[in-house]
Amino acid sequence: MNERNPIKEFKSSNTMGFLYLLSPLLFVVLGLYLSLSNTFGVLYMLGQISLSIFFFQCFILLHETGHYSYFKSKLLNLIFGNIFALLAFIPFMSWVAIHNLHHKWTGYRDKDPTTEGTVSPKFSAPIKFLVNFCWFFFIPLFTVGYRIGNYWNIKKLNKHLPERKLPTIYLNIILQVFIYAFIFYFFGTWIVHYLLPAYILSLMISDLFILSQHSHIEIPLSNGKEVKPIRFSEQVQYTRSVSVFRNIGRYVYFNFHLHELHHAYPIMPGYYLDKTHIKMPNTVKFMHYLIDAKKMSGIDFIFNTSKKQIGK
Numbered sequence: 001m002n003e004r005n006p007i008k009e010f011k012s013s014n015t016m017g018f019l020y021l022l023s024p025l026l027f028v029v030l031g032l033y034l035s036l037s038n039t040f041g042v043l044y045m046l047g048q049i050s051l052s053i054f055f056f057q058c059f060i061l062l063h064e065t066g067h068y069s070y071f072k073s074k075l076l077n078l079i080f081g082n083i084f085a086l087l088a089f090i091p092f093m094s095w096v097a098i099h100n101l102h103h104k105w106t107g108y109r110d111k112d113p114t115t116e117g118t119v120s121p122k123f124s125a126p127i128k129f130l131v132n133f134c135w136f137f138f139i140p141l142f143t144v145g146y147r148i149g150n151y152w153n154i155k156k157l158n159k160h161l162p163e164r165k166l167p168t169i170y171l172n173i174i175l176q177v178f179i180y181a182f183i184f185y186f187f188g189t190w191i192v193h194y195l196l197p198a199y200i201l202s203l204m205i206s207d208l209f210i211l212s213q214h215s216h217i218e219i220p221l222s223n224g225k226e227v228k229p230i231r232f233s234e235q236v237q238y239t240r241s242v243s244v245f246r247n248i249g250r251y252v253y254f255n256f257h258l259h260e261l262h263h264a265y266p267i268m269p270g271y272y273l274d275k276t277h278i279k280m281p282n283t284v285k286f287m288h289y290l291i292d293a294k295k296m297s298g299i300d301f302i303f304n305t306s307k308k309q310i311g312k
Helices: 014-020 022-037 042-066 074-088 092-105 125-136 141-151 154-160 163-194 196-214 232-238 246-251 259-264 270-275 286-295 298-303
Strands: none
Touching (some): 014 022, 014 270, 022 042, 022 163, 042 074, 042 092, 042 270, 074 092, 074 163, 092 154, 092 163, 141 196, 141 298, 154 163, 246 270
């Protein structure tokens, strides 16, 4: 009997894509309603929490549309991808290019552009203190550095991307900067009061989830040797999933926490990932992972690797 191919079985759907957008729509409407109900009161704080979930969902949806597989239509992925990128403060075209290289080179920490900076970094004592301090107190230093250092970093884009792709990427960056300038010029005070706290909280959430995916896992180095990309199905060992309540994972995080499955099937829409059945040896409960990770210094957790699985 032929083995089922989940890629062919679970295809992108415009209908499913729009249905799952009801979740972020609910969080943004609820968040704005509560935040505008009173100033710095309980309802305001609840509204900011709701908006922080919305902003984190925007990052996840950027990730999904960036694979051009959230919607069946490439045009819809492009349009909504740029909207979510704007809300996530990440240029869409540079995200697509760098993130594709991440999937290509997962399994070689020094060839993956998103992890190459974690290989034997030379930090001064004050920088080490800053990293450890921020990690201990949930200050999202990593997420800010990850977004700026990978997707706004012209030097990195020039290093990793073919020259023919750069003009489109630079144009996308310039347009996004102009849009931000326009919005902040006319609505800056309102944004700072009603959106900025929520966005900072979303960065704190993002810090925990993104770092759960590849940090402190033993990943080989190419050491400058000519190597071939590792097959997607074999990349599972170099990533980690965290388990959360199923409905929260499906309708709030769009299965973003199932990172082993995503690397095995990177072009499968996230809303189908929990319907696949492959072994996920590195899956741990989210709180177990968080407790073990926070016991470590930031330097150790982020920049060192280990065969021992945390959270087990």
